[in-house]
Amino acid sequence: MVNLIQERATKEQLEEMLENLRSYIKVAVDIERGVLAGGGEHHADCEAVLLEHGSKSVDIWRADWYPLKQDVGYEFLTNITPRQNNRSMESQDRSIIQQVAQIVEQLLGGL
Structure with missing residues (x-):
């Protein structure tokens, strides 16, 4: 199940998001x-x-959240976006990586 998370996720939401891939x-x-x-x-x-829900493709970056380690993974083929001058599986802009980490940790971290 995919959940839209706009505020800190609940334990139930986290469990739902873990149903498919478990770890x-x-x-x-x-x-x-x-x-x-x-x-x-x-x-x-x-x-x-x-x-x-109104997001623009240019503002979306993909990652994985590992709740047991409280860690974010960033390297994905879908992050290769030449139109944004990103030719790597990880964002070449460190500020984007920091923003992704901050949002993920704020909304999913500590659960």
Whole structure:
């Protein structure tokens, strides 16, 4: 199940997002709005939820959340976005990585 997270996630939301992959959660993060969608089997599922709720594709970055380690993973083919001058699986802009980490940790961390 993919959840749109706009405020700190509840324990129940976290459990729902862990249903498919068990040890980690696929997330798409809107760095402009400070929200994320998490869960499901693919980052595209999460991105679709954000787009349905008003996010712009240019503002969305993909990551994984590892709740047991309280850590964020960033390297994904879907992060390769030449139109944004990003030709790597990880954002080449350190400020984007910091924004993604901050949003994920704020909304999912500590649970």
